[in-house]
Amino acid sequence: MAGPALPPPITWQPAWQPGFADLGPAFGRAVLPTPLPAPYWVGHSAEVAALLGLPEGWQQAPELLAAFSGNALLPGSQPLASVYSGHQFGVWAGQLGDGRALLLGQVNGLEVQLKGSGRTPYSRMGDGRAVLRSSIREFLASQALHALGVPTTRALCLVGSPAPVQRETVESAAVLTRVAPSLIRFGHFEHFAARRQYAELRQLADFVIERHYPACLQGPDPTGRARYAALLQAVSERTAQLLAQWQALGFCHGVLNTDNMSILGLTLDYGPYQFLDGYDPGHICNHSDHQGRYAFERQPAIALWNLHALAQGLMPLIDDALAAERALAGFEDSFHAAYRQQMRAKLGLPQAHPPSQGDSQDNDLQLLQPLLALLAGEQVDWAIFWRRLSQAAAQGDWERLRALFLQPAGIDAWLLQFKELFPNVYQGETADLMLKTNPKYLLRNYLAEQVIAQAQDGQFDPLQTLQQLLARPFDEHPGFDAYAGFPPDWAADISISCSS
Structure with missing residues (x-):
């Protein structure tokens, strides 16, 4: 007698779409991910998996564990590390680029990227790896902010490995798969402007406008320079809205360099972020920020500074200083109007x-x-x-x-x-x-530290519990009040830096 039929194997062949990777060789370098030994699942998002069209039970497939750990390629994928430049802590840093990230391609309008997948031509002195600690923080934070209604990159899954990675101490490696409509940064525009690669600068700007800001083509001269000033204004408005949400929630990004600013107004690159505990307008969440440049109360002003850097990057296309000034002139009004709206909601x-x-x-x-x-x-x-x-x-x-x-x-x-x-x-x-406006559950630093410690011991259930609470932050969740209480005394000693 024949035994029970085996279920069909789980496969996923993404229908890759044309996107950033097709712009040409000036925009990045083709790179293969570096394999990781003994990869294992740490967490995943069913919601993001559905957006990408992954089949049910996909996390049970060994071939997908291999793909999302960098040990194999998804069918048809041609990984790319993109090049960009930027200002870091207010100082021009020159060429940067994806030093530990690889764009796999675009699926269902979303770019899919591995973060921590090994060295690239833009790694400089880095090892191209991410560690489990910081990867858990980004995995949880991107889902938490999304549930709070804040524009953000998303995380599909997180894979761990026993491979050692040297930071302040030796830590274990991880690869995060993140997705977004676009991962283009202010620094991409700064890069081509600084190198006087104006044809590529125009190609990039036109790509962003056509894909993400089509309203910029609706002016009286949609093919002329006015569309680039319109792009700058649209990015300024989105950024103002984002910063208003951060300030109302008490969210500190921690490292608002221009290469960490999204052209779509998304929260991008979760490094030394923090939700405020006690309200301190001057709070500095990044212990590497010795001058307090990115203190909580300074975030809106820094965002405007970064927008001026973007304006300089677009100036070869706008070619009109007054038009650029007008494009940014409404930032403060937009921010204050959005912030007031947020605070009125908080006050009822x-x-x-x-x-x-x-x-x-x-x-x-x-x-x-x-x-x-x-x-x-x-x-x-x-x-x-x-x-x-x-x-x-x-x-x-x-x-x-x-x-x-x-x-x-x-x-x-x-x-x-x-x-x-x-x-x-x-x-x-x-x-x-x-x-429904003032959340009960936020991703406090101490909560992240607790689940990180447990995950490093191979216990992932606490991470999943916290993930579920953060997915519905306004609900009461009876029995879980401890996750919404005051931080313990030791939380004040948590030190978060740019190291990851």
């Missing part, structure tokens, strides 16, 4: 309302700065404050909110003034909406 205020007696368009701005000063004065936990404010609005119990302050008289006075100006704000559905 309607997004659009006609001025009425005791309620003008400026009242929220007048109240916000004193509130931020109160929070900074005692370094009140940023996320817990906003969540407890939401809960107090929904339940009418304000004592848990007051308990966050050593001297509650200040918050009492602020709440009294707030309620006088907005007497009906916490009635009906408004408070419920606040609970």
Whole structure:
């Protein structure tokens, strides 16, 4: 008697689409990934797998483990390391490029890239590897920010290996597969402008416009120079929106070099990032940032500085300094409008309302700065404050909110003034909406450190649990309140640098 039929083998043959890799040899070098010994799965995203069209059960396929660890090529893939330049910590660094990343191709409108897959011609003195520690941080953060509604690159999967990698200490290797509509950076444009490769600069700009900013072709002269100023303005607006979301969430990127800035306004390259614990506007999350260039409160200004660097990169195409200035002139207004919208939502205020007696368009701005000063004065936990404010609005119990302050008289006075100006704000559905705006679960540094330590011991269930909580950060998740509590005392000693 014949035994039960075996299930068909799991295969995936991506339908690669034309994309960045087809621009030509000036944009990068073909490189094969360097194999890793004894690879093993660490984590994956079912949502991203569905976007790419991966078959059900794909993570059970040995050939896909080999492909996403750099030990084999996906059918039809021609890996490419792209070249770019950039400013690092405000200083021109010259040529950089994908020193440890390889673009496999584009599938369903998404670029697929291995990060940590070995040396490339742009590795300089690096080894081309990523370590498990930093790869887990990026894997979780990209999913967490997506769930919070923040534009970001995504992560398909993470593969580990016992291969040793030297950083401050010897760590184990990992390869992250990340995806995005485009991984083009400000630094790509800076590179070709600095080298006076203006034909390639124009080719790159036209590629980005046609693929991602087609509205730039709708002006009176869509084939002329105006489209490049329109591109600069569109990138500026997207970047302003992104920075407003970061500031409202208390997200610190940590290393906003121009080569870490996405042309699509995505959160790109998760290195020494952090969500704020206690609210400190001057917080520096990167211990390599000795001058505080990328301190939390400076992020919007640094983003604008980087946009000026992008404008210089596009200037050979725009060829009009006034047009470039006009393209960037609206950044601050765009940022402040978006930030105000974010903060009104956090406060439970309607997004659009006609001025009425005791309620003008400026009242929220007048109240916000004193509130931020109160929070900074005692370094009140940023996320817990906003969540407890939401809960107090929904339940009418304000004592848990007051308990966050050593001297509650200040918050009492602020709440009294707030309620006088907005007497009906916490009635009906408004408070419920606040609970869908102010997350309960964020990827705190200490949570990441805990799952990293467990993963390094071969325990991946805690990582999966945290991943599931971060996928629905506004839900209560009964039984998991410990993940939303105050950071332990030892969390203050966590040191995050650019090393990965």
